[in-house]
Amino acid sequence: MTGGMPEVDRAAASRAAVAARRARAAVKSAVAAGERTALDVAETAWRDPASAESGLRVPELLGSLRGLGPARVAEVLTLLGIAPGKRVGGLGRHQRARLREWLRAREETPGRGRLVVLAGPTAVGKGTVAGYIRAHHPDVLLSVSATTRAPRPGEVDGVHYYFLDDAGFDDLIARDELLEWAQVHSAARYGTPRPPVEAALASGRSVLLEIDLQGARQVRAAMPDAVLVFLLPPSWEELVRRLIGRGTETPEEQARRLETARVELAAQDEFDELVVNDDVSRAAQEVVDLLAVPSGGARPSGRAGSAR
Numbered sequence: 001m002t003g004g005m006p007e008v009d010r011a012a013a014s015r016a017a018v019a020a021r022r023a024r025a026a027v028k029s030a031v032a033a034g035e036r037t038a039l040d041v042a043e044t045a046w047r048d049p050a051s052a053e054s055g056l057r058v059p060e061l062l063g064s065l066r067g068l069g070p071a072r073v074a075e076v077l078t079l080l081g082i083a084p085g086k087r088v089g090g091l092g093r094h095q096r097a098r099l100r101e102w103l104r105a106r107e108e109t110p111g112r113g114r115l116v117v118l119a120g121p122t123a124v125g126k127g128t129v130a131g132y133i134r135a136h137h138p139d140v141l142l143s144v145s146a147t148t149r150a151p152r153p154g155e156v157d158g159v160h161y162y163f164l165d166d167a168g169f170d171d172l173i174a175r176d177e178l179l180e181w182a183q184v185h186s187a188a189r190y191g192t193p194r195p196p197v198e199a200a201l202a203s204g205r206s207v208l209l210e211i212d213l214q215g216a217r218q219v220r221a222a223m224p225d226a227v228l229v230f231l232l233p234p235s236w237e238e239l240v241r242r243l244i245g246r247g248t249e250t251p252e253e254q255a256r257r258l259e260t261a262r263v264e265l266a267a268q269d270e271f272d273e274l275v276v277n278d279d280v281s282r283a284a285q286e287v288v289d290l291l292a293v294p295s296g297g298a299r300p301s302g303r304a305g306s307a308r
């Protein structure tokens with residue numbers, strides 16, 4: 001006997017702890033697989049304090065939801081006034097009410113499309129992945145941005161971008177018609193026209209924005225339900241190869257873009273999902289999975305295939 005507890009009791013306690021851990025993992029998997037809603041798990045926890053649901057920590061429950069990466073989970077906890085170590089069953093009355101309301105609001109947005117932001121360093125393949133989605137998933141609206149940069153050979157006004165002069169872009173800002181906008185790579189201005197995005201979401205159509213880090217941050221602030229995806233290159237060397245291989249920028253512009261790329265890569269933890277673009281169709285499929293409107297707010301899979 002050690003520490004005052006008989007050996008046989010210690011063994012039983014250890015077996016019980018393992019069983020409880022497994023039961024909690026099963027609950028998380030069921031939420032992640034869309035077999036149970038997080039709200040159902042929370043209600044079970046509050047009905048039965050001895051249940052596995054009750055022993056689940058709140059960040060574990062939230063982290064099982066689609067599109068909620070660690071950064072987003074931390075934000076939601078702050079919003080709800082819940083400490084990260086809290087178990088679902090250990091929440092006070094007001095915390096339960098706030099979590100219930102938040103989960104309900106997330107689950108009850110009937111018919112609303114999902115907004116996904118695709119960001120990542122220059123030449124990682126955002127445009128290529130977005131183009132693949134446009135070609136294979138016409139149900140998704142790929143937002144067409146406005147920009148003050150000049151068209152590249154082959155780029156079509158209204159398809160790849162709305163190409164505007166400075167006065168035209170200023171006018172969009174003055175009329176509050178941009179959901180977000182930024183000056184990118186210290187060069188041109190780019191922005192997302194708001195009306196098509198709002199109309200599509202209201203009609204139940206999911207929307208993909210392919211924008212830079214500054215724009216992604218603005219969308220997060222304006223539309224907290226948006227899922228932020230960061231596209232990663234297989235390596236830095238491959239990123240440089242892709243940028244040079246594309247051959248659309250001067251060496252000076254390439255250097256400027258690579259400077260921005262370092263800043264953007266350092267911000268990847270702000271994103272809900274990381275996707276590695278080593279294969280265009282696979283990376284596109286991961287993004288498409290995130291665009292699917294969930295039934296009951298649960299994510300169909302975990303981070304399988306993503307970089308986390």
Ligand SMILES: Nc1ncnc2c1ncn2[C@@H]1O[C@H](COP(=O)(O)OP(=O)(O)OP(=O)(O)O)[C@@H](O)[C@H]1O
Pocket residue numbers: 120121122123124125126127128129242243245246277278279280
């Ligand atoms: N998975 C991939 N494997 C190999 N090459 C790729 C892959 N994805 C994209 N590329 C190539 O990388 C280059 C850059 O891609 P793309 O223009 O789509 O990048 P981007 O992220 O949109 O860049 P920017 O932010 O500078 O506009 C292109 O030449 C494209 O064909």
Ligand SMILES: Nc1nc2c(ncn2[C@@H]2O[C@H](COP(=O)(O)O)[C@@H](O)[C@H]2O)c(=O)[nH]1
Pocket residue numbers: 119120121122126145146149180181182184190191192210211212213214215216
């Ligand atoms: N903030 C925004 N960034 C945007 C938007 N549309 C595109 N972009 C980003 O700009 C750079 C450069 O694009 P390129 O076509 O000149 O290579 C790239 O990171 C895009 O994602 C937008 O509407 N808002």
